[in-house]
Amino acid sequence: MGKEITSRNEDYSQWYNDLILKAGLADYSAVRGCMVIKPYGYALWENMRDVLDKMFKDTGHVNAYFPLFVPKSLFEAEEKNAEGFAKECAVVTHYRLKTDPNNKSKLIVDPEAKLEEELVVRPTSEAIIWNTYKGWIQSYRDLPILINQWANVVRWEMRTRLFLRTAEFLWQEGHTAHATKDEAIAETKQMLEVYADFAETWMAMPVIKGIKTANERFAGAEDTYCIEALMQDGKALQAGTSHFLGQNFAKAFDVTFVNKENKSESVWATSWGVSTRLIGALVMAHSDDDGLILPPKLAPIQVVIVPIYKGEESKALIDAKANELVKELKTRGVKVKYDDSDNARPGWKFAEYEMKGVPVRIAIGTRDLENNVVEIARRDTKEKSTISFDGLTDHITQLLEDIQTNIFQKAMQFREENITAVDTWEEFNKVLDEKGGFISAHWDGSPETEDKIKEFTKATIRCIPLNQVAEEGKCILTGNPSQGRVLFARAY
């Protein structure tokens, strides 16, 4: 009957796909690797976007928009960045189609409309932006530039997964220009804090803040800071990155400024981004075998009211009471939906809204009216309780906060239970295969060692935690000296 979801135990990947599709977040499309974000999923993204946008503005940033296309010559200017993305770039070579002379109903690429210079569809916008900044910056008085853009980018991935890795995705990318190294580093760290705060306060998803190793660093960056989250299957997921770009892009695009001493210097840069991948993270962080579990602060619908009635007369009475409740909740800023549609019965609606992860469900029946109560069910624990109409809105707003706190704590507890410190290679492999999660272990700091560990185990160093404690130890693989533990995991 109805929509069945594969259980997490049976097949975690399939569970994830089932949730995305059946909760109506997204759909597959006719384009390989590209998905359609459906209204419910897009509403979730809009909520995330709005909160982040405000956080960016509160830290002094403004929005702008740069072109989708990057001339190849600009793209290749910063060598490491270009090299890093080269393998996954979509390239526009022609600007016109024409009717196929051999088949009037078909179109072919007009060979005469070949572009002089190919256009790369942006996999990220550093190139076009730094080319633009060159013209905007002359003196230290033009700095800093603190710009963010909300955009789509294209990375031609071999293997795609809904929200987690698609050929085209939506994101924001901040690109800032600074007069000093310290200021740029401070900006990089500030935005990492913004991301961490967003993940934990709004998504209720605990994250670990850290720095990427050289192998995992953004192509063209001096340092990549990241927030790493743990999914329920024990795999890690990079949820956001903030890059200190040094003067690499300034030098590649010849962006200099005159300082107070009238001397010319290269500009210092940062970039930082989060994407629709966060929706995948959100789904995998909290949801269960019955469907999504969304944090109240981001849920498109926070409260759904379902009437249970016998006949038109009783429905009219319930309608009156429900509409009164809707009005009260709306004045309190609660996103509430009264579902009085008659094409589904209450039981069906219960299951449907559980699938969609609506945090609170209120059922109002004829018996409840007589007793001046409603039945309240919370999605996270599935507990039901009978609550009086008196003080109901207070109760609900408090409950939404409680749910937000509860799912965060639950995720936090799971993560803490799944960070395992190990000191031997045998233990490392055992924990990785049997338990998963983050493994805290010593590493000798060499990229070669990291590569070997990845080759042997498929685990990568997710980050060097910012709160790493100094500790003498021996590398898990080579036995070479190490000054502190790093976090390993298999990752999405």
Place this chain on the structure above:
RNA sequence: CGGGAGGUAGUUCAGCUCGGUAGAAUACUUGGUUUGGGACCAAGGGGUCGCAGGUUCGAAUCCUGUCCUCCCGACCA
């Protein structure tokens, strides 16, 4: 990009081996009875069988190509 599986009604799938009128459940429409955890009865509508070629008197079925999806690998946010 390699290996495996799949694409038939909105959805889940049967039919394909062995070519011959397009099927089921569910969803949908209408009417009625219902409504406290995925209702029931009756009637009805809905598919160029992913797409394009080919073989054949005849193709969902056989052959070739191609597109899309899933799983596993390599690559990556």
